[in-house]
Amino acid sequence: MVRRRRMVRNYDPQRPVPEPVLQRLLDLAIRAPSAGFSQGWGFLVLTEPADRDRFWSATAQPGQPPDAWLTGMRRAPAIVVAHGNRDIYLDRYAAEDKGWTDRDEARWPVPYWYIDAGFASLLILLGAVDSELGACFFGIPPERIPDYRAAFEVPGAYTPIGAVSLGYPAPDRRSPSLRRGRRPVAEVVHRGRWAG
Amino acid sequence: MVRRRRMVRNYDPQRPVPEPVLQRLLDLAIRAPSAGFSQGWGFLVLTEPADRDRFWSATAQPGQPPDAWLTGMRRAPAIVVAHGNRDIYLDRYAAEDKGWTDRDEARWPVPYWYIDAGFASLLILLGAVDSELGACFFGIPPERIPDYRAAFEVPGAYTPIGAVSLGYPAPDRRSPSLRRGRRPVAEVVHRGRWAG
Numbered sequence: 001m002v003r004r005r006r007m008v009r010n011y012d013p014q015r016p017v018p019e020p021v022l023q024r025l026l027d028l029a030i031r032a033p034s035a036g037f038s039q040g041w042g043f044l045v046l047t048e049p050a051d052r053d054r055f056w057s058a059t060a061q062p063g064q065p066p067d068a069w070l071t072g073m074r075r076a077p078a079i080v081v082a083h084g085n086r087d088i089y090l091d092r093y094a095a096e097d098k099g100w101t102d103r104d105e106a107r108w109p110v111p112y113w114y115i116d117a118g119f120a121s122l123l124i125l126l127g128a129v130d131s132e133l134g135a136c137f138f139g140i141p142p143e144r145i146p147d148y149r150a151a152f153e154v155p156g157a158y159t160p161i162g163a164v165s166l167g168y169p170a171p172d173r174r175s176p177s178l179r180r181g182r183r184p185v186a187e188v189v190h191r192g193r194w195a196g
Numbered sequence: 197m198v199r200r201r202r203m204v205r206n207y208d209p210q211r212p213v214p215e216p217v218l219q220r221l222l223d224l225a226i227r228a229p230s231a232g233f234s235q236g237w238g239f240l241v242l243t244e245p246a247d248r249d250r251f252w253s254a255t256a257q258p259g260q261p262p263d264a265w266l267t268g269m270r271r272a273p274a275i276v277v278a279h280g281n282r283d284i285y286l287d288r289y290a291a292e293d294k295g296w297t298d299r300d301e302a303r304w305p306v307p308y309w310y311i312d313a314g315f316a317s318l319l320i321l322l323g324a325v326d327s328e329l330g331a332c333f334f335g336i337p338p339e340r341i342p343d344y345r346a347a348f349e350v351p352g353a354y355t356p357i358g359a360v361s362l363g364y365p366a367p368d369r370r371s372p373s374l375r376r377g378r379r380p381v382a383e384v385v386h387r388g389r390w391a392g
Contacts, residue, residue, distance in 0.1 A: 002224050002227045002319055002322075002323075003227060005227070005229070007229065023381070026381045026385055027381060028198050030378060030379065030380070030381055030384060031198045031199060031201070032318070033201070033203065033318070033321065033333060035335070036373050037371065037373035037374055037376055037378075039378065039379045039384070041384055042384050042385075042386065042390075043384055043385045043386065044386050044389075044390060045385055045386065045387050045388075046387075046388065047387075047388075048388060051388050051389075084306075097372055097373070106338060107337075107338065108335070108338070109335045109336055109337065109338045109341065109355070109356065109357065109358075110280075110307075110310045110335070110355065110357045110358075111306075111307070111310065112335070114306045114307065114310065114311055115310055115311055115314035115357065115358075116314075118311035118312075118314045118315060119314060119315075119318045122228070122229070122315045122318055122319075123198055123318075125229065126198075126322075127198075137229060139231070139304070139305045139306070139308070140305055141303075141305065142302060142303065142304070142305045145305065152386075152388075152389045152390055153389050153390045153391050154390045155390065158390075159305070159306065160305065161305070161306045161311065162305075162306075162311075175233065176293055177232050177233035177293070178233055180233055182226060182233075182235070183226065183235045184226070185219070185222045185223060185226055188226060188235070188237055188238050188239055189222055189238075189239045189241055190238065190239065190240050190241065190348075191241050191242075191243075192241075192242065192243075192244060192247050192348075193240075193247075193348045193349050194238075194240060194348055194349045194350045194351065194354075195349050
């Protein structure tokens with residue numbers, strides 16, 4: 001499943017994602033691990049054509065003609081936007097069993113409110129492979145996030161960490177980034193000490 | 197696999213993780229998706245008892261007697277620390293096909309250099325389930341990171357986003373956090389618009 005996964009950037013617009021399949025992917029997403037079981041995530045699911053159009057209008061660079069990427073992505077019959085909510089984590093860790101009552105963000109090595117929403121997104125990507133679906137995880141440009149929030153009434157406490165497009169795959173162009181090649185284990189793994 | 201996964205906080209100290217199994221988990225980790233195929237991650241793998249002792253000494257709160265959590269975790273025969281390197285992402289996106297030559301971090305909605313290392317960590321957690329191993333993902337307290345870096349000569353460009361303890365499971369106490377209950381799909385998923 002992990003090895004078969006790849007980002008799919010073009011979809012069959014005629015084949016919606018069956019509702020039971022979509023539900024299964026969302027059931028997987030909420031099985032992601034989260035710091036202190038905070039589960040400080042939220043997901044916006046868009047399947048109606050008008051909602052999907054609103055998403056692409058709100059998030060694409062204005063005044064730019066749709067490129068090949070956007071043209072293929074717009075054919076996706078479903079979009080799941082994953083969000084992380086920092087406040088839910090600070091609240092959870094202010095509880096008695098954790099005791100970080102100062103709610104100080106400096107106590108956190110990295111923002112697990114984003115990482116956990118990322119975990120949930122990866123489970124959707126892997127579940128899509130299992131369901132013979134294509135999927136692609138992509139970020140919403142920061143300068144477009146205000147329009148995105150406004151379009152879907154997303155509360156300010158929820159930051160969109162990325163969106164997953166879902167649908168039955170159509171032929172697409174292999175990402176040129178892949179030409180850079182995968183960094184082998186020997187290059188990224190250090191044993192015993194970093195130098196080692 | 198996703199449903200069977202749980203954090204395991206106590207291990208059989210007599211059973212090391214077989215090297216082929218560890219290699220398989222690392223092979224899975226580098227199959228994680230990454231923005232622009234940046235693969236800006238690095239992993240420190242500790243299996244020697246002296247290295248593992250050095251890890252726990254460097255990362256545990258000094259002067260505190262080991263609690264039940266640390267006592268069980270210290271029995272893990274293998275630790276994989278996952279790191280993210282922001283510079284690799286900024287460099288990747290400064291390349292011609294991306295064109296962010298200003299290397300401005302503000303172009304990123306969230307730090308994908310952490311999220312992608314999180315993706316890799318989750319693949320290790322899922323691979324462990326497949327291999328009948330127990331695993332636990334946990335953060336290194338920010339105030340201990342300097343000692344951790346010094347102990348293993350980790351370059352400043354690499355931030356440890358979390359560590360994964362690995363080993364054959366021994367009886368452990370269910371995380372009290374789980375008593376809070378899983379947030380159901382209906383509570384965290386919004387259809388069409390957030391209010392919806």
